[in-house]
Amino acid sequence: MNESALRSKMLCALLPLLAVVSLAGCAVGPTKEDPYEPFNRSMFSVHEAVDGAVMKPIAQGYVAIVPELIRTGVSNFFGNIDDLFTGINGLLQGNGYRAGDAFGRVLLNSSFGLGGIFDLASMMGITKDRNDFGITFGKWGFPQGPYLFIPGFGPTTVRDGTGWLVRLEIGPVGYIPDIPLRNSLYGLGYVDIRQQALATESVVDTAAIDKYRFIRNAYLRARRYQLYDGHPPPEDDDDSAPAPSAAAPAAAVPGAPPAASTPEPTPPK
Amino acid sequence: MSRDFAKLLFVPIIAFATSLAHAQEAPDVLVKRLAEETLAAIRADKEIQVGNPAKVKALIEVKLVPHFDTTRMTALAMGRNWRAASPEQQKELTEQFKTLLIRTYSNALTNYRDNTMTYAPLRMNPADTEVVVRTAVSRPGQAPIPLDYSMEKTPDGWKCYDVVVSGVSLVTNYRDEFNDIVKSSGVDGLIKTLSDKNKAPQVK
Secondary structure: OHHHHHHHHHHHHOOOOOOOOOOOOOOOOOOOOOOOHHHHHHHHHHHHHHHHHHHHHHHHHHHHHOOHHHHHHHHHHHHHHHHHHHHHHHHHOOOHHHHHHHHHHHHHHHHOOOOOOOOHHHHOOOOOOOOOHHHHHHHOOOOOOOEEEEOOOEEEEHHHHHHHHHHHHHOHHHHOOOHHHHHHHHHHHHHHHHHHHHHHHHHHHHHOOOHHHHHHHHHHHHHHHHHOOOOOOOOOOOOOOOOOHHHHHHHHOOOOOOOOOOOOOOOOO | OHHHHHHHHHHHHHHHHHHHHHOOOOHHHHHHHHHHHHHHHHHHOHHHHOOOHHHHHHHHHHHHHHHEOHHHHHHHHHHHHHHHOOHHHHHHHHHHHHHHHHHHHHHHHOOOOOOEEEEOOOOOOOOOOEEEEEEEEEOOOOOOEEEEEEEEEEOOEEEEEEEEEOOEEHHHHHHHHHHHHHHHHHHHHHHHHHHHHHHOOOOO
């Protein structure tokens, strides 16, 4: 569930894209992080087609039919399972503080929150956190591996995708013996994730020029930020930017000497 | 004697009042005020919540745009290609990029009704002319999303030149796109791509 939460978080505030393809001519060479770009792009097209025809309409129907109160309960229920894994990964990363908060949330919400349907912990100020096996593997030093776009799942990397497989393998829903119930829960969980992404998605549609690249770059940066707990080292980037406004007038004069190179926007610290 | 006394008393008061009038709103105070006023406007107006385009646009253009340095944002998004653009191209790029950002933000705005913001204490020296104001957006049932504003001091007050969501810089994310387009079809190609996109019907 973190995946979609992450996706919606990335998208939520600003960024967006659209299936757009006014970019016909845009020759995009594979990058270091996305060596399988041509393949990924075709998977992305498959995803867009299938998602647009099936999953997205289902998610929209769900939002239209099911009252908000119930949808929130459903999100909280699956979010409670997320919190369990946030706690486990906090432990695996040796971060007792984060693990403690997450487990505290699970205890509280599972009991007084009626099995996770109510997020009492947030109301009491125990803030929700995100953590997952992909981040744990990263902190243990496993390389990220190539970027992958998986139809029906979304952006990931070999490392993050492996983390998801681990989680699905040991996730509590998998232990439910009643197969129709188990499958219904998987289905509901999927619809829940998908509907959470709806709002973000329309923003991405507006913002992005090349939706595939926009999602990839935002995904990889957001994961990097998460891996370094919000303090990532500066990226290698030879593309140093010009111009705080003081320098702008100079730059506007044709033939003016290049403005002294100025630092990048302050990286998040 | 009493005149001197009056001078003693009033001159500093006048000087103080004047300096207040010219004093710039601190960057964190500014961010907080704009965010809270914007959220209040959204919550108070049903038409904004359902995305009435004229109202949303008015809110953004009147309240927010003046506090962004769109020229610098465009320059940063262009990276080294900025200097390859003529002044007319720079102007056109800035205009198109600004339109794209306004459209994007208009689309996002209607989703913000249930959001609450938290603000981290600002760390800055009095002499700083660039700071990062750190905030976080919380939505019910979701982990808070870090949202940082890169601010610069200008004669017109502090202005924002980048927004970083969960470690994803708006400006940097566009730089990758702009770079590729300029490489394949030049600065004019980028202007055309942006204006085509801005003319496309708003997706919903």
